[in-house]
Amino acid sequence: MKDLVSASLLGCDLADLKNEIESIEKAGADWLHCDVMDGVFVNNISFGTPVLKCVKKAAGIPLDTHLMITDPIRYIDDYAELGSDMITFHLEAASDPQAVIDKIHAHGKSAGISIKPGTPVSAVKPYLESVDMVLVMTVEPGFGGQKFNPDTLEKISEIRYLLDSMGRPQVDIEVDGGINGQTVKLCREAGANVFVSGTYIFGVEDRKAAVKSLK
Ligand code: DX5
Ligand code: ZN
Numbered sequence: 001m002k003d004l005v006s007a008s009l010l011g012c013d014l015a016d017l018k019n020e021i022e023s024i025e026k027a028g029a030d031w032l033h034c035d036v037m038d039g040v041f042v043n044n045i046s047f048g049t050p051v052l053k054c055v056k057k058a059a060g061i062p063l064d065t066h067l068m069i070t071d072p073i074r075y076i077d078d079y080a081e082l083g084s085d086m087i088t089f090h091l092e093a094a095s096d097p098q099a100v101i102d103k104i105h106a107h108g109k110s111a112g113i114s115i116k117p118g119t120p121v122s123a124v125k126p127y128l129e130s131v132d133m134v135l136v137m138t139v140e141p142g143f144g145g146q147k148f149n150p151d152t153l154e155k156i157s158e159i160r161y162l163l164d165s166m167g168r169p170q171v172d173i174e175v176d177g178g179i180n181g182q183t184v185k186l187c188r189e190a191g192a193n194v195f196v197s198g199t200y201i202f203g204v205e206d207r208k209a210a211v212k213s214l215k
Helices: 014-026 049-058 072-081 097-106 121-127 150-165 183-190 207-214
Strands: 004-008 031-037 063-068 086-090 110-115 133-137 172-176 194-197
Touching: 004 172, 004 207, 014 049, 014 207, 031 049, 049 063, 049 072, 063 072, 063 194, 072 086, 072 097, 086 097, 086 133, 097 110, 097 121, 110 121, 110 172, 121 150, 133 150, 150 172, 150 183, 183 194, 194 207
Parallel strands: 004 031, 004 194, 031 063, 063 086, 086 110, 110 133, 133 172, 172 194
Antiparallel strands: none
């Protein structure tokens, strides 16, 4: 299983997006994590399709789109067509999660399903057979710069165990929120292999060293 760093654009200087993307790619980030927030599913509004179309043009690495929006099925076509490589939606926001997964796959994209810290593993279990990635939120979604919640580690281990026992060890487990040089180790030991980071890697002078420390 490959360990990957997904750089969260929420942590960069959005007024200087093109240079920030170039800088974080040079620093060694594997994916660009794009946090789409609608002000309804979460208490914040970030950016949407017009911005991501520009990000796609500037990016040389895959777009890892994290939809924090209500009723995500309505927007799968848009985020797929603009060039997202993986699309992750929230289980809590979808009335028919399987239909969302199928729609993402119909576009030939990787499908991720995400759970908030308070959502149990049992809720996501029925979808482990068909997703390409599970995103375990390690903070309440909505804002960058929050503190990592260690109660989520047990859920990561449980999901990794379930995936292994159903013969799907290739499925990625991504963690998002409060990931830094210390918390990354705990998540990796628990079974995660994709590490989202905003504040930690964009907030320092030496971004290359920060990305390296996550790997
Ligand atoms: C929070 C977002 C995260 C956020 C992570 O809802 O999903 O991707 O940008 O930021 P840090 O790394 O600062 O916790
Ligand atoms: Zn995110």
